Amino acid sequence: MIASLAVLFLALRDRKLWQFQFAGFLLCLGMLTYETFYPNIVAAFLYLIGYAIFEIRNKRASIISWITNLALVVWPVIVIYFGSTREYMAERQGHHMGWLAASFNTQDLLNLITLFWGNFVNVLEVTFSRVVWVDSLINWSGPLVNPLLLPFIVIGMIYNLWNIRRAHFAFIPLWYAIHILTGPILLGSPWPRVMYLAIPPLMIWGALGLWVTLASLRAFFENQKISAAAPVFGLLIASILVKDYVIFRTELTDPEERQKRRELADLTLDSAKGTPLLLFPYMPNQEDSVFVESHVLLYAVGGAKQLGLDAAEHYQQLEMNSLLSALWLNKDIGGLDVVYDKTAPNLAEEREQAIRVILRCYPQAELSRQAVYFDIYHFSPQALQSPACYSPPAPVTTTPKDLVSSTPINFSWNPNDTVSTSFALTLDRKRDNIIWIEAEDAFSRSGWYPNGGYINGFSGSGFVLDNWDSGETTYSINVPKSGQYQLWVRYYKRRNNDQHNFISINGQTNEFAETGSPIEEWTWKSIGTYELVSGELALSLSRTYGADEQYSVFIDPVVVTSDLSFTPDLEDSLWEPAYYSGEIGTQDSQFRLDESMPPGEYLWKVRIFDGDSLIDSSGSRGIESDKAQFTLQ
Incomplete structure (x- = not known):
């Protein structure tokens, strides 16, 4: 952001065509970052157009030269917009502008003024008092910038506005106004991650304010015949720097999620150096760290194995109920580690039960690392190949077809090369009406x-x-x-x-x-x-x-x-039990039901057993197929 605008002003000063072109390239690179960059483009174009009109009207430059300058800046932006970011921005525009349009459609003028005034007050509060809505960018109780710099920001802003006719001084308030108007005021988003793009003009005002202060100190001490301006100003700068350090070391909070992310990255890096495969079990839809931090896992494993982005085959993120099956499927590799999130707040009992089942089936697993948030269990080749119980792939059912209620029903399934000594078949019928x-x-x-x-x-x-x-x-x-x-x-x-x-x-x-x-x-x-x-x-x-x-x-x-x-209760209320075979001792993978069933829609499933060796992720005996649906005419 700073580079694109700095090069743009170099171009306005030196009038080098390559500088205008370079500024256009930097602007289009900024477009590939985040939508909050786009007000920069608006500010740059508005200022360029206004500057061009000013110079052309005062005959300081020709129309042709300015058309050339503008074209060099604009064409990379147009190419990137239509070639890369247009679809994304259209989606985000629908999100942002939908709220704004609804506000205009559902509120009268007085309410709108009140709404936007409240947003403006929030902007002032974030800038000069405290962060109203704390987010991931800054976590502390103070303002957006160093509070010791705030008086100089005010001085610099006043100096800027008082000397607005000086070269390019008009751009600074334009730059700031466009940034706080678009997101924080119109969209009501005074988050630091939105307002951080308004920090550069604040810093420029702060620098101007310090410069004005230095000039005033020099004039004051020269009148007093004392050479103290430089030491006093140095002490002032030192105070601001010390305050920055104190804020960073003692006043910024370190959110638990960031501590957890760092620990996850460190443990993954260490574990990946000595283990062929890492498993990261998670509970679905619970925002588990080992699920949402997929990029951290990729970078850590890739760095440990020096594979870069090709490291995906050396780790797996999988649902907790698939962990037991994954251990069996990877029994022939040279060991693996399971990274377990022991501090995840949701569904704690279910997580602990899943780990107990794992350790019951794999008693040779070793708790190799205990950290604050995560435990690492190491499964040696011997542990993987000699479990006390295991969970192979579930049997696959074959759906019966062309059935009528007066004929026997033949059920069959593929056990997926799993040895079984018995099975139990369950049949449910869809309720009528x-x-x-x-x-x-x-x-x-x-x-x-x-x-x-x-x-x-x-x-x-x-x-x-x-x-x-x-x-x-x-x-x-x-x-x-x-x-x-x-x-x-x-x-x-x-x-x-x-x-x-x-x-x-x-x-x-x-x-x-x-x-x-x-x-x-x-x-x-x-x-x-x-x-x-x-x-x-x-x-x-x-x-x-x-x-x-x-x-x-x-x-x-x-x-x-x-x-x-009828009172519904999930989909189970749609189906009622129709038949249960009980556990039948046989290695067969088929069953004939001779009992006559009424017409209707049915679901069936089979659970296969091998004594107590086969278990599912909950620890129950046997492994169960998915439900298959069929119709009896």
């Missing part, structure tokens, strides 16, 4: 989209959520017969705000997840009972938006049922 709609499959349109991240506990493959200012999304269901139906919706509300969710059926609209609803938990709500006519029927989701920050409500299943006593 229930229309179960997975929202992520049905409503993904008009600005609504599926997602399986952030949280656990959803049914199906995920849930549906909305972008800012999404439209209505509709799905057609087939009502089998006329009558009364109950409508249910399951949602996860993250915070109360002025946005409202609606579901519509049969032309009637009702709100759910309203203010006062449970926060940060999955909630079923009965919308009501409706008299529906058989045939196609539209079911729709919609949302209104206010001035508050956008927080989507996650929507999971929507249920329409003629069983008015």
